Amino acid sequence: DGGITQSPKYLFRKEGQNVTLSCEQNLNHDAMYWYRQDPGQGLRLIYYSQIVNDFQKGDIAEGYSVSREKKESFPLTVTSAQKNPTAFYLCASSIWSGSSNQPQHFGDGTRLSIL
Amino acid sequence: DQQVKQNSPSLSVQEGRISILNCDYTNSMFDYFLWYKKYPAEGPTFLISISSIKDKNEDGRFTVFLNKSAKHLSLHIVPSQPGDSAVYFCAASSNSNSGYALNFGKGTSLLVTP
Numbered sequence: 001d002g003g004i005t006q007s008p009k010y011l012f013r014k015e016g017q018n019v020t021l022s023c024e025q026n027l028n029h030d031a032m033y034w035y036r037q038d039p040g041q042g043l044r045l046i047y048y049s050q051i052v053n054d055f056q057k058g059d060i061a062e063g064y065s066v067s068r069e070k071k072e073s074f075p076l077t078v079t080s081a082q083k084n085p086t087a088f089y090l091c092a093s094s095i096w097s098g099s100s101n102q103p104q105h106f107g108d109g110t111r112l113s114i115l
Numbered sequence: 116d117q118q119v120k121q122n123s124p125s126l127s128v129q130e131g132r133i134s135i136l137n138c139d140y141t142n143s144m145f146d147y148f149l150w151y152k153k154y155p156a157e158g159p160t161f162l163i164s165i166s167s168i169k170d171k172n173e174d175g176r177f178t179v180f181l182n183k184s185a186k187h188l189s190l191h192i193v194p195s196q197p198g199d200s201a202v203y204f205c206a207a208s209s210n211s212n213s214g215y216a217l218n219f220g221k222g223t224s225l226l227v228t229p
Contacts (some may be wrong), residue, residue: 004158006158031215035217035219040124040221042117042204042218042219042220042221043159043204043217044219045216045217048216058216088156090158090159092158092217094215101146101147101166102215103149103164104149104161104217105161106151106158106159106160106161108156108158109156109157109158111156
């Protein structure tokens, strides 16, 4: 079954700790994205990557870092510099065709909470 | 600044009737619009999309209408079913966006009652 797998589903972070959220896709998509959702809000873009070994900051990149060493994987690290990390994190991927007309498909998310 | 707005946080509709969810946008560069359905603690599921060169797209019970002059789009669900109860997000993108990343509205919670 093709899809996007995010793990873990729930994650707890202690003060001053970095944590890494996993996102893996087997859809052979070139582009991958990380969004954050807060209660009662829409999704906001953290980082995106259109191709392996390249990624760009989104609207709220401060306190986060990513890597894209493999096409299938786009892990997100929430660093201690992110002062309000409690949120629902969603990873998405899409075909990259040079056109905007491609839907993004989402994983089931990781809920991060602070201990 | 919210570029995609869903001004109705919630909507309740009887089973079998039409559900109409509305969305407004401010960025005239947006050229691709999507609707997603989301259940709690799950990721959004893609429902239907429309390109700015069209004004209507239909897929089964779901139809999306786009009015570019008014910067408005709507999702019609006919007939509504209890299983349609979820939060619906409107999203938009353009080729001037960050890698075609999506701009989302805050969502409308639809409740379909038997």
